[in-house]
Amino acid sequence: MPDPAGALRERLQPAFDAVVPGSDPVVRPSDRADYQANGVMAIAKSLGRPPRELAQQIADAADLAGLASVEVAGPGFLNLTLDDAYLATAVEVVGRDVRLGVAEAPERHRVALDYSSPGVGKELHVGHLRGTVIGDSLARLLRFFGHEVIPRNHLGDWGTPFGMLIEHLRDLGVDASPEGFSVGDLDAFYKEARSKFDADESFAERSRQRVVALQHGDEEALTLWRALVNESIRHFDGVYRLLDIRLQPEDVAGESAYNDQLDAVVADLERAGLLVESDGALCVFPEGFTNREGDPLPIIVRKRDGGYGYAATDLAALRDRVDRLGCDRLYYVVGAPQSQHFEMVFRVAAAAGWVPESVVTAHIAFGSILGEDHKPLKTREGETPRLMDLLQEAVDRAGTALDERGAGYDEGERAYLAEAIGIGSVKYADLSTERLRDYVFDWDRMLSFEGDTGPYLAYAHARIRSIFRRLGRDGPQPGAAVTVTEPQERALALALLRFEESLAGTLEHFAPHRLCGYLFGIAQAFSSFYEHCSVLRAPDEVTRESRLVLCDATAKTLSLGLSLLGIEAPERM
Ligand code: ARG
Numbered sequence: 001m002p003d004p005a006g007a008l009r010e011r012l013q014p015a016f017d018a019v020v021p022g023s024d025p026v027v028r029p030s031d032r033a034d035y036q037a038n039g040v041m042a043i044a045k046s047l048g049r050p051p052r053e054l055a056q057q058i059a060d061a062a063d064l065a066g067l068a069s070v071e072v073a074g075p076g077f078l079n080l081t082l083d084d085a086y087l088a089t090a091v092e093v094v095g096r097d098v099r100l101g102v103a104e105a106p107e108r109h110r111v112a113l114d115y116s117s118p119g120v121g122k123e124l125h126v127g128h129l130r131g132t133v134i135g136d137s138l139a140r141l142l143r144f145f146g147h148e149v150i151p152r153n154h155l156g157d158w159g160t161p162f163g164m165l166i167e168h169l170r171d172l173g174v175d176a177s178p179e180g181f182s183v184g185d186l187d188a189f190y191k192e193a194r195s196k197f198d199a200d201e202s203f204a205e206r207s208r209q210r211v212v213a214l215q216h217g218d219e220e221a222l223t224l225w226r227a228l229v230n231e232s233i234r235h236f237d238g239v240y241r242l243l244d245i246r247l248q249p250e251d252v253a254g255e256s257a258y259n260d261q262l263d264a265v266v267a268d269l270e271r272a273g274l275l276v277e278s279d280g281a282l283c284v285f286p287e288g289f290t291n292r293e294g295d296p297l298p299i300i301v302r303k304r305d306g307g308y309g310y311a312a313t314d315l316a317a318l319r320d321r322v323d324r325l326g327c328d329r330l331y332y333v334v335g336a337p338q339s340q341h342f343e344m345v346f347r348v349a350a351a352a353g354w355v356p357e358s359v360v361t362a363h364i365a366f367g368s369i370l371g372e373d374h375k376p377l378k379t380r381e382g383e384t385p386r387l388m389d390l391l392q393e394a395v396d397r398a399g400t401a402l403d404e405r406g407a408g409y410d411e412g413e414r415a416y417l418a419e420a421i422g423i424g425s426v427k428y429a430d431l432s433t434e435r436l437r438d439y440v441f442d443w444d445r446m447l448s449f450e451g452d453t454g455p456y457l458a459y460a461h462a463r464i465r466s467i468f469r470r471l472g473r474d475g476p477q478p479g480a481a482v483t484v485t486e487p488q489e490r491a492l493a494l495a496l497l498r499f500e501e502s503l504a505g506t507l508e509h510f511a512p513h514r515l516c517g518y519l520f521g522i523a524q525a526f527s528s529f530y531e532h533c534s535v536l537r538a539p540d541e542v543t544r545e546s547r548l549v550l551c552d553a554t555a556k557t558l559s560l561g562l563s564l565l566g567i568e569a570p571e572r573m
Helices: 004-019 040-047 051-061 084-096 126-144 160-171 183-199 201-215 219-243 255-271 310-323 336-351 387-405 411-431 454-471 487-496 499-508 512-532 541-564
Strands: 027-029 035-037 068-073 077-082 110-114 148-152 275-278 281-284 299-302 329-333 360-364
Touching: 004 027, 004 035, 004 040, 004 051, 004 077, 040 051, 040 077, 051 068, 051 077, 077 084, 084 487, 084 541, 110 126, 126 148, 126 219, 126 329, 126 360, 126 387, 126 411, 126 499, 126 512, 126 541, 148 310, 160 183, 160 201, 160 219, 183 201, 201 219, 219 387, 219 411, 255 275, 255 299, 255 310, 299 310, 299 336, 310 329, 310 336, 336 360, 387 411, 411 454, 411 512, 454 512, 454 541, 487 512, 487 541, 499 512, 499 541, 512 541
Parallel strands: 110 148, 110 329, 329 360
Antiparallel strands: 027 035, 035 077, 068 077, 275 281, 281 299
């Protein structure tokens, strides 16, 4: 059963076709009715006819029997109100379907989804949260719609910082037994190496040479490098597991993975006549990019010292994703500061002929997480918080919040709930913020059981499940019929039927906050339904079973919706 907007469009189409073949009814959700069709004005204008009159003609001609009633409104809108019986049947059908009536995409894509992509040799920090969580939610949504997702964890495992790190490890005599480290040490190592690099020019020079040696396959450098990479991946996996992020070790395709393709990139660019030598470096100057002085801005493909940098790797990665992996969608979930980098990479790739017309590239940018002072979030010590510490704190605080509710959980249940709620709160606070906006990290707000929060939604779900537990049942009676009489029943039914529309919009705009807003609306619609319409003490058996179907469909929508955000919805709490 298509979503109501789709059903309305289908039934209005012939009446529109009769006036202007192929014209779009433009069906949209509306405040004044359930939906509106706004397509009349455009065709009235093109035909030079009074829009209200044309609207009436189309309204009279359209066969909406059993679906909706129609009324001409304003300058020529069609106000559409779904029949209660249609709403009722549609909710029955949707509630019985594991996909809740959401169809797979008609056109399947093979999507290279670049997300998380931290740097090796350091722990994940709060700056990695957004890209990881947004990317993972998009991966889930894409898969749900039937697309094939090839995650690309584009680890920063190559380049100058890495040479510096290895050089510092050698100075400390660690090269003999590189296995002895934990990443906890490496955070400190990184800082030490960094300050030496900044203060000591000879160390900096050695570091740069070490990178070149590494790039040329120097065994000693490679051994240290591998130990660092493996140790880092182990650490990343631990955080991913706690966050329930579906990235696997085999999704790692770090910068180093493209080493053997870099010469071919240069050759391709050379052949396309794009390479320019500038100060000993090989550059491309893509059209339309200038610096503050108005001079053309280069993308540096090969540096003066012969080393390849971040841009070259991204060019090779892009080429690999199209040619070898056969992807027709290349998405990059990376912070907004890298917008220009990606614009330039996409431009150069297109100029080099690597992007066939069927391929779409997109930088899915996002804003930052701020502290209360509206500056980048820092710990009390003034450091960027480690992600693991932050998540651990979320779990601890959720445990305390659960204790304050005094539900008396046993130990295992408390631990499970604290993790589900704590992690869910952090994810929800992040995903419910418009992607490009910065947001202030606020423990009290995100952990609150009131308002647009993870705990509120999880609780709304658990509360519905408790209704069935009280009945000693798992769901409504099979085949139970729905009747929609009370306005709150009607509002809830209509909201439930908009799930597909919400998911499609979420994916189209890469905007998880849309799904969050939708689910929050569902929880609110349920709450006023539950307040006004007795379920367990319904006036009669038939009404009770009908309302139980609405309860069940709501719980399923919340649980599926949250799972597409990567958030767990516990059965009880
Ligand atoms: N490691 C990079 C950073 O920390 C992010 C990589 C994003 N992906 C990419 N294909 N460039 O900035």
